[in-house]
Amino acid sequence: MDILNLFDLDILAASIRVSIPIMLAALGGLLCLRAGVFNIALEGQMLVGSFFGIVVTEATVGLGAQLGISSTWFGIIGGLLGGLAMSMVFAVSILRFKADHIVAGIAINLLALGLTGFLLKTIFDVQGVFRPTDMVPLPKIVIPALADIPYVGDTISGHTPLVYLTFVIVLVTWVALYRMPSGLRLRSVGEQPDAARTAGIKVDRVRYQAVAWSGLLCGLAGTHLALGYS
């Protein structure tokens, strides 16, 4: 194989698409780490997000047709909520019940694996892979200004909205962490929880929030994994 094929523009475009779930999950993990939570349950959160993304998309196909929009949008909401729900199970076990972060994370991943496998068999009566037939994929957006850039225009333009959203989320996360009081609070909780507590910050509440954000981000990542490739 020619090594120059690595720089093929289609592969670059695909790389951007594939990097999205990783980027989102990494942001979730980053927020947790900064708040002093070692979250290896990201995997499970993503899996459940992915699963509910598909389930809700499937279930709202009729509703979407009525309203004239792709039911995938409902799926994204379902994925977000799925990820959030799983992250809350994790947060409650480590914060309320003081379970070890790693052990609880492993348990959450196991639970996600079992639960999605079980529900897949129960709801769709398939094992392994489920392929919805009547799913409308997310629209691809061509941003004129970007698309007009010579040579790379087709690579960086023409992705689903989730791809652009992710890059926006990266920026927002940076602003929130380093340019906003809430970000300062979050980092202080991670670096010196005792000092943060003395300063009147509710350490556990900040950690709940961090884990919740990671759940939402992983839910989005999972949804993209399930619905974002068309």
Added chain:
Amino acid sequence: MTLPQTSTPVLSRKTREILNGTIQPVVVIVFAMIGVLVLLAVTGYDPAKAVDAMARSLGKDLGGTIRWTTPLILTGVASALAFRAGVLNIGVDGQIYVGGIFASMVALGPASTMPGIIGIPIVLGAGLLGGALWALIPGTLRVRFGADELVTSILLISVARLLVEFLVLGPMAAAGVASASLGTDPFAEGLWLPVIIPRSTANLGFFLAIAVAIGMAFLFYRTTIGYALKMVGQNRRFAVYGGISPVKTFMIAMLGSGAIGGLVGSMELLGVMRRMPQGFNPGLGFDGIVVALLARNHPIACIFAALFFGMLRTAADNMERFADTPRTVVQIVQAIIVLAVSAQLSFGWLRSRMNRRSTPTSGAASDELTSRAGIDMPA
């Protein structure tokens, strides 16, 4: 729950401790099982049939249960050994693979013509060595460079699995026709571990596993090494003050844990597979973490916890085959148990561990291991 003290004057303190330690996990297990049976009933499966299939794992399919219990005892003990010293060796799965590689290299090479009585111990020894060597990598990285053994040992699992895949695809591939499942040639029949229950793969390794667990219990509670492990795990600074070398203790726990993992790999191959297929380890190491957790790092309790999880694994097979119930429910049971047990019982060493992780700046500064390496944990 706790027995009322007034009504139990006959029970010694120790008996009461054991009772308390046993009752909580049992309660958790019972509730998890009931919860899943309710889940099954609600989603339209037949719980009675599921229970029936589960019961097979203690009756007709006892061989299957023993077959799975054997490696789980050992991976449980491997995790318990590491956890006792506060070492997070989560990569036992990788050590199983490399133990298997070493074992099959010896079994297909020099040991292939030996009689079993000499050959089997040599092959098992090769497995021990392989596992310990694989654990040496994250151990060295931690001691020399302060790299978190949790992360490195997990990453090395994939490396080991792919190494097995590479070997069975090329250098060690079976001769002759390519079969559907990749693997090495079968081992010489003399090297197979004798079967103890007819028409199953339950083998002599079961007794070896129990012996290792008993040996570990002796090491934990009756030797200075065991005491050093405990002190380093519970209070590193106090251990250092008392003259215990945390680096040496860390390496003992890491390499010992890896060696037991390697033993699992060689026993799985000699006792069950009788050759080395690709991906021969269905996550036994991770289940071992769960076993150790349920057993609260006690080697003897590991035997019973492993028996329970071995039963669950066999039940999963039977439920799918005879009750048309997806085997994934067993994963749900396991997850619930781990969550519940880790939430209530794992305080002690885990909490100290957690504090160190969540406050890296203050924790690592006092951490002998990382400060010796001259590198702080990443903030």
